[in-house]
Amino acid sequence: MFQDPKYAPAAPLITTNAIITILTTTTIITITTTIITITTTIITITTTIITITILITITTTLPLVSRIWDVETGACNTTLEMKTSVRGVGFSYSGTMIAYTTDKMMGHNSELSIIDVREPNNVDSTPIMKTQVTPSNTKALSVLWGPLDEYVVTGHEDGSIIKWDMRTGKKIEVGKEHTKQIKDMQLSHDGMMLITASMDTTARLWDITNLEALKLYKTDRPVNSAAISPLVDTYPHVVMGGGQEAMDVTTTSSRIGKFDARFFHLVFEDEFARVKGHFGPINSIRFHPNGRGYASGGEDGYVRVHVFDDAYYQFKFDF
Template identity: 55%
Template sequence: MKPLMLQGHERAITQIKYNREGDLLFSSSKDNKPNVWYSLNGERLGSFNGHQGAVWCIDVDWTTTRFLSGAGDNTCKIWDCETGKEIGNIVTNSSVRTCMFSYSANMAVYTTDKAMKQPCEMFIIDVRNVDESISHQDPILRIPINGPRVSSILWDNLDESIITGHENGEIITWDLKTGKKMNSVKEHDSLINDMQWNKDATMFITASKDHTAKLFDAESLALLKTYKTERPVNSAAISPIAEHVVVGGGQDAMDVTTTSARVGKFDSRFFHMVFEEEFGRVKGHFGPINSVAFHPDGKSYSSGGEDGYVRVHNFDSSYFEYNLDY
């Protein structure tokens, strides 16, 4: 399984995301230029130039016409996918940590960090007619987060609720009609780095600093499965075609220099979704893996690491023939 190495960032990758068809792969990093690549051959299509700080989060809408990015320069920007031009810029009081389009892409959500005496807040905005004036428009909904800050976010596919993962390991469902909490659980002991849906958005997987990835039911937030590792988990994704999950992580970036890559455990690890058993590892990164994503057809997956590389792996035929004999 020889990977495609996508080298277009100067600093650590923060997030990678496929569009719905899977022909494009978007990546953001701690440098200030999100990139877009052809996922088939790894060719870089272009970059989105305009941020002045580390880009923490990205999202692309259902039709791949709009692109959303949030950064440490206290802005959330909306871009035209085709031209790469900035069409909307929202200035915030602190850095933007998470952002996501709604399923219909009529709305978007972003959250800001608790920093510089500013509280953590969640904003719902209308993105149907984006132009320069969006920076002055009031959000549809503004929800102050009184507890620990939001570190990851999901929007349900009926546009009725939002699920947030927090710094203390709590997961909360918010009702968009009222802006109130509907449900909350605390199954993690530490920061939730990443949350991703399964194909039909009935379950989602979380990745946490407490060395586990967990599978939850979307409606009830019931804990279904736990995947344990010996290192902090930075990202986890669910295969769209098989009962497999991939998790990526590794020790904190600041501790990496004290250990060799062999000890650092910078592998993508594959678990069986139901049996919670690890059945494969893919090596290659020289630092912790910060983001993983399955291709929408399930035939390949990508990982982005602290080393600044995005690696696209196409699965061998043996992967599809594999089944657990129980």
């Protein structure tokens, strides 16, 4: 439900109910929503990726420093000095390597680099692989690993996605369907499909093996993040979040800004549900690994944790 920021709760954690409105039927699904207030200054943190396997995380902050942390102890294992800001970070499937992309600024090109976190004393000076992304391509804003850690995929400012050989740094394939910059990329649970979210108001589903565009999900607003349900075999759903530009949010209401999370059928591309709650653009959205809920983070400073009820699993499409 809409909540004016002037009346946002002071308590750090509250629970309320949000409504998913089913667009194709008169069914209404109620889900439990947990709202978490973020009190830390988040503007300086540009990228945070966590892997549970090896219990470390990497954060990139201003001024131009990246840090690798031990999630279990909270200790900073490594500090990396950067020439430009880091735009995208991704852990390998094995959890032993990190791929990151840097910005094009201050006379430096955008670069893609891979480091081995098992050698924290050498990661700053001896990347496993480093290749220049610009000027032959537009700067890379996001990065993730393909199956078996054989290649990485980057999302770019011009809407293209590029697959790179992680050993040679050479381009393998290029996919170009989006017309504006890619804001987010996420893999399916089995790692064989990729979904991209773009400022061109769409999200696209790709075959990661050949970068073939498979499906298109259309909205009427910029899409900042999109995710595929891990229960795709039984619940083939995609969730997307976004909204108008953050700089314009203060001049409009939540209804005008359209900050709902939106659910689409993965195969038929039809939107079937929306969830209200944020009063600013949704910047990040992801399904829980068990597929029974999702979390969304917004420009409003809240992380909302949603849990599906039985009606979500009972809903059927009329084909």
